[in-house]
Amino acid sequence: MYLAGNNLPAAWRSCPHFTVSELGFGTGLNLLALAALIETERSLGNQVPALLYQSVEWDPRPLADLEALALRWPELGHPARALAAVYEPKPGWNRWTWPWGSVVLYMGDARDLPAMERSLEPADAWFLDGFAPDRNPELWEPALLGWVGRFTRSGGTAATYSAAGVVKRGLREAGFTVVRAPGWGAKRHMVKATLASDRNF
């Protein structure tokens, strides 16, 4: 999944701060999986960085959808209930703190983000969770992927379950080294992308 696709938790070892950016918040499932990983790491006595999670969604789900996650994924119940307690998305910027770090959710079109990047932090890891480009081309436009590359820290990574040519090409043009890796569950493949460590921030 997105955690393994971005080499987490290994990638954040010895980092005091770590920023995950996501395109497509949906029900917040990826955020909950990250919180569950942090819980596991803490229970093992491993150091966990201060986490900033930035995401965008133009069609936020009703609270009931998030609450349903806790029933469907009992192992995510604790973070799901914590997210439900703060979740009240309004158009524009939403900023929440919860037990696993800070969450920034921009409710609007992801294509607006490059013009507003001063409200965001460059990412250490990207969860590119749009639907496939034929269903949801907006999240895979070369201009947006180019910004993803520019707004990634040196050596940062990105992962996506879309292995379409346009996605791999867009990520390569954005400066990433792209490899196809085994997927998870119903997804046969995923794409792992890594930015050179001498670029950007």
Ligand SMILES: C[S@@+](CC[C@H](N)C(=O)[O-])C[C@H]1O[C@@H](n2cnc3c(N)ncnc32)[C@H](O)[C@@H]1O
């Ligand atoms: C596959 S779902 C994301 C699932 C989500 N990450 C989760 O864990 O539940 C893709 C999401 O991207 C959102 N989306 C698609 N195009 C968008 C755009 N241009 N701007 C913002 N959100 C967009 C859709 O509304 C949808 O919720």
